[in-house]
Amino acid sequence: MEHDEIELLRDGHPSWRLLRAGNAALVLSFLGRYFVEQTHGAVSATELAAALDDQLYALNLAVPDRPRYPRAAADYLQEWAATDAGWLRRFYPHGSDEVHYEATSDLEKAYAWVTGLRARSFVGTASRLETVFHLLRQIAQGAERDPDARLADLHRRREELDTEIERAEAGEVVLLDSTALRERYQQFAGTAKELLSDFREVEENFRALDRGAREQIASWQGGKGELLTELVGSRADITSSDQGRSFQAFYDLLLSETRQDELSELLTRVQSLGEVDPDRRLRTIHHDWSDAAERTQRTVRQISEQLRRFLDDQLWLENRRVLDLVRSVEAAALVRRESPPPFGLVVDVPGVEISLPFERPLYDARPVAEVDSVLDLQAEAQVDLSVLLGQTFVDQARLADHIRSIVPPASTVLLEDIVDFYPVEQGAAEIVGYLALSDDDLEVVMDETQESVIEYADSTGRRRARLPRVTVRRR
Incomplete structure (x- = not known):
């Protein structure tokens, strides 16, 4: 520093x-x-x-x-x-x-x-060194891209497990001595307490985001769309950050019923060992973790609640503004009624168009068309069913997945860019399928003032579709 x-x-x-x-x-x-x-x-x-x-x-x-x-x-x-x-x-x-x-x-x-300034009568180092080796192995194995190297490492670990199983079956059980047990318990206690401290810091970070959102809402003078874009973007950045992903993974792991039962059983067994000096507060440390995680999630919910209140307040203000405009128009009309304009009204057409009733055409009865839907038995074998069976089915779920794979949330892209990345395979029907998407997180907008050209290939060769500019937005 x-x-x-x-x-x-x-x-x-x-x-x-x-x-x-x-x-x-x-x-x-x-x-x-x-x-x-x-x-x-x-x-x-x-x-x-x-x-x-x-x-x-x-x-x-x-x-x-x-x-x-x-x-x-x-x-x-x-x-x-x-x-x-x-x-x-x-x-x-x-x-x-x-x-x-x-x-x-x-x-x-x-x-x-x-x-940490207090003198400690026992400082464990061996267990921490083993933890360092274990973490380094996890990092190296998690980053290994060579399948052969990964397979060799798995075979080595399987051989070690087989050897340990054979020793256990033969009655050779290797136990940790009292020093190793106390050392590992000391490391567990420190990590468990540090985890609670980390939760307070994570909660502080989310609370700072909540404070910033409230300050922005209180001092915002522009449109609500721009503010919501900024606030939702900040929320997405926090969620997708390393800290946000790590917290969500921990929270999901903590909510697992299987892991909770396993953790409770392990804590009970470790706390009952006579070789360690158990800390009674660590017996229910997982409940403290759950409470701390819930407080952090509550802070995130407060941010969402603040956004909802902001939308409600803005809607009330807009309705109030519309009501004020209506009343101002009514007041202007009353003033104009008391003092009409001196020159009268000005109309574009110097007369009134007259339409006589008999100028309209009378009802013309059309002859009834007779349709014979029964095919001739001799001509039935000559019917071409290729048109009926050759209809094209466009999977709109596949088109929506194409959009979600290349368009991040709260972003906009042109339809031409999507087609360049995923070429059209089913002709004009696939382009129409894009225009007809109605998923909740997707919005298709056509701009009539601009034109776009999409090229694609079908069974007859290369074709070109000319249509208004199409924009796809992911909410």
């Missing part, structure tokens, strides 16, 4: 600001224990103030004449949630009129750094 970047972090980052605060010990000990160690989520101001008041009482009891923290618990909470602090998030949850507090990722980063 450069000097200026470090100096900027020292002056503006909430975590660094917390470490420099005069009451950093109180903030880290109370908020770190309550939110990080005890894994509490959003909590009401009354409950959090009561817990802080108990800790302040215990700390001030040591020196009753000169209390270390003389202020009220509610004052401390408001100070820690202020903009210039940023260690707590203060908000009103949906359906509640009471203030709630929630720890920020900056508080968790500062708490993790301080807890």
